[in-house]
Amino acid sequence: MADEDIVPASGWREEIGATFRMSWPLALANLLQMLTYAIDVIFIARLGEQPLAASALVVALFGMVLWALSGLTGAVAPVISAELGERSPALRPVRRATRMALWLALASGVAGMAACLALGPIMRATGQQPDIIALAVSYNVLLIWSMVPMLFNNVLRNFVSALGRPIFATAITAGGIGVNALANYAFIFGNFGAPELGLKGAAVATTLTSLATLAAYVAAIRLDRRMHRYRIFGRWWAADWARFRQIVRIGTPIALTITAEAGIFGAAAFLMGNIGATQLAAHTVALQIAALAFQVPFGIGQAATIRVGYFYGARDAAGMGRAGWTGIGMGTGFMVVTAAAMILVPLPLLSIYIDPYDPANAELVAFALSYLAIAAAFQLFDGMQAVAAGALRGLQDTRVPMWFAIFAYWVPGIGTALALGFATPLEGIGVWIGLAVGLFVAAILLTWRWTARERLQLTAREAAQVRPA
Numbered sequence: 001m002a003d004e005d006i007v008p009a010s011g012w013r014e015e016i017g018a019t020f021r022m023s024w025p026l027a028l029a030n031l032l033q034m035l036t037y038a039i040d041v042i043f044i045a046r047l048g049e050q051p052l053a054a055s056a057l058v059v060a061l062f063g064m065v066l067w068a069l070s071g072l073t074g075a076v077a078p079v080i081s082a083e084l085g086e087r088s089p090a091l092r093p094v095r096r097a098t099r100m101a102l103w104l105a106l107a108s109g110v111a112g113m114a115a116c117l118a119l120g121p122i123m124r125a126t127g128q129q130p131d132i133i134a135l136a137v138s139y140n141v142l143l144i145w146s147m148v149p150m151l152f153n154n155v156l157r158n159f160v161s162a163l164g165r166p167i168f169a170t171a172i173t174a175g176g177i178g179v180n181a182l183a184n185y186a187f188i189f190g191n192f193g194a195p196e197l198g199l200k201g202a203a204v205a206t207t208l209t210s211l212a213t214l215a216a217y218v219a220a221i222r223l224d225r226r227m228h229r230y231r232i233f234g235r236w237w238a239a240d241w242a243r244f245r246q247i248v249r250i251g252t253p254i255a256l257t258i259t260a261e262a263g264i265f266g267a268a269a270f271l272m273g274n275i276g277a278t279q280l281a282a283h284t285v286a287l288q289i290a291a292l293a294f295q296v297p298f299g300i301g302q303a304a305t306i307r308v309g310y311f312y313g314a315r316d317a318a319g320m321g322r323a324g325w326t327g328i329g330m331g332t333g334f335m336v337v338t339a340a341a342m343i344l345v346p347l348p349l350l351s352i353y354i355d356p357y358d359p360a361n362a363e364l365v366a367f368a369l370s371y372l373a374i375a376a377a378f379q380l381f382d383g384m385q386a387v388a389a390g391a392l393r394g395l396q397d398t399r400v401p402m403w404f405a406i407f408a409y410w411v412p413g414i415g416t417a418l419a420l421g422f423a424t425p426l427e428g429i430g431v432w433i434g435l436a437v438g439l440f441v442a443a444i445l446l447t448w449r450w451t452a453r454e455r456l457q458l459t460a461r462e463a464a465q466v467r468p469a
Contacts (some may be wrong), residue, residue: 015322019303019330025166027299029157032173034295036180036209043184044202051199054135057128061119062143064262065112068255069147070154072108075251076101077158077302078309078396079243082461084162085313091230093243094159098232100244101155104251109148116144135199142203149210156217162306163227165220172216180209253402254393260402264409264438271421271431279428282367285353286432290375290382292352293338297331297383301390304328308394317459324391324450328384335383342376371432378436385443388450395458397449404445413438 037059044055076097083093119140123133160168182192183205190196197204221227265287272280304327311319341349346369350356356365392401417434420426426433453459 012322012326015307015319015326016330019300019307019323019326022161022164022166022306023300023303023327023330025170025299026161026302027296029166029169029173030295030299031292032170032177034292036173036177039177039181039184040202040206043181043188043205044199047188047198050132051135054132055139055199055202057123057132058119058136058140058143060266061122062116062140062147064259064266065115066147066150067262068258069105069108069112069151071254071258072248072251073101073105073151073155074158075247075254075393075398076155077162077305078250078312078393079247080159081162081306081309081394082313082396085310086315087313089229094162095230095232095234096238096240097243097247098155098159098230099236099238100240101158101247102152102232102236103239103244104247105151105155106148109151112147112151113144116140116147139199139203142200143206146203146207146210149207149214153210153213153217156214156221159230159232160217160221160227161302162309163230165224165227166303168217168220168224172213172220175216176209176213179212180205183208250393250396250398253398257389257398257402257405260406260409264413264435267414268417268431268435271417272428275421275427275431278363279367282364282371283428283431285350285364286368286371286375288353289342289349289372290379293335293379294382294386296334296338297386300327300331300334300383301387304331304387304390305393308391309396312395312459312461315459315461317454320395320453320459324388324394324453327387327391328447328450331383331387332380335379339376339379342372342379346372367428370429374429374432374436378439381436381439381443385439385446388443388446391450392446392453392458395453397453397458400449401446404449405442408442408445409438412441 040055041052045052079097079101080090080094083090083097117140120133120137123136128136157169160166184202186192186194187197187201187204188199189201194201218233221232268287269280269283272283304324307323307327308320311317311323347356347365349372350365350368354361354364356368389401389405392398413434415434416437417431420430420433421428422430424430449456449458
């Protein structure tokens with residue numbers, strides 16, 4: 001690992017420092033991305049309840065498809081980090097892997113756009129109101145054009161992070177917040193001379209923001225001397241099908257894992273809706289707080305993928321172990337803090353989204369407090385499973401973890417939620433216990449696999465994976 005930006009850590013203290021330097025910009029970028037989505041909600045909410053409801057239904061499908069495809073294309077991170085670990089700077093292998101990931105982003109993005117066009121039939125089949133359907137379809141038709149540039153951005157974010165420049169992802173995401181706010185203000189309400197498009201203006205704003213973000217990544221890569229030397233945009237038409245297949249092989253299980261996890265939380269919302277509107281509202285608020293906390297271990301997991309990948313490429317088993325355990329320890333440790341906050345100061349956390357002191361919200365707050373108490377318990381398991389999965393991805397091990405996740409979420413997880421939520425008086429609390437059980441089982445299985453990595457020969461990199469491009 002000769003590149004001075006990819007510094008190998010020779011001990012635990014050095015590894016903790018290296019993981020922290022890589023993870024905090026990624027975690028902050030994740031939090032800023034959530035703020036970008038929150039700005040959309042703030043502007044759309046001013047249009048009224050129907051546009052807000054329509055946008056929520058669109059984002060439910062669009063977000064799940066985008067998140068899954070981001071996992072697919074994000075498999076470029078362990079591929080290029082392994083190449084860097086073996087023979088940094090590895091200009092040609094990294095360039096070709098990144099190029100093929102961009103090809104995959106284009107192909108999968110077009111397929112994702114087509115999948116999102118099924119929104120109308122899905123809404124009609126589920127009995128949504130005709131006026132809501134009309135608003136949602138008009139919003140969706142414009143929003144889907146942001147998918148391909150968003151996936152391009154995901155690939156470039158992984159590239160700059162693996163090259164030791166995760167702060168670029170933070171800065172560019174922060175800049176995108178300003179673009180998104182201005183574009184929403186302009187195109188939703190017709191300011192700055194722009195047409196007044198209402199809800200459709202929010203979709204235009206999202207697409208413009210994704211394009212501005214893409215331009216920022218291209219400019220940053222072009223202007224940074226160390227990243228520019230990879231010339232990832234050169235000879236963009238030249239195929240490397242072996243690397244394309246490698247990314248698809250690693251990324252497809254990641255995409256399915258994300259779909260399984262997103263699916264159980266989506267299913268939980270429908271279960272809560274069958275219990276009662278107030279419990280569904282409380283579930284939504286509590287889950288938003290848990291999702292906010294999750295962005296930090298998620299960022300640590302992304303860093304663990306890259307750090308483990310460096311040592312995987314270098315065939316340094318001890319380094320892989322230090323990088324993985326450091327990430328798991330940091331992610332779980334952070335969640336101890338958030339769990340304590342949910343137990344000790346839940347009302348200030350709820351005040352991010354609602355007024356917990358308003359008597360009109362008393363019933364909602366009571367439910368939300370009970371859900372946060374359970375969330376405090378599963379925070380530890382959520383952080384552990386997120387980073388353990390990231391560490392295994394650094395070993396390019398994704399297929400068995402996918403099956404672990406599918407089993408954990410959809411057998412003990414959703415099974416417990418159904419049994420306790422509808423066959424006992426626990427109702428919403430039972431659904432949340434089911435979520436906790438699913439995350440607990442996933443954390444145990446994934447951590448066990450990481451612990452057994454050498455016995456399972458996951459640390460042995462095959463010769464076929466490292467042949468010169």
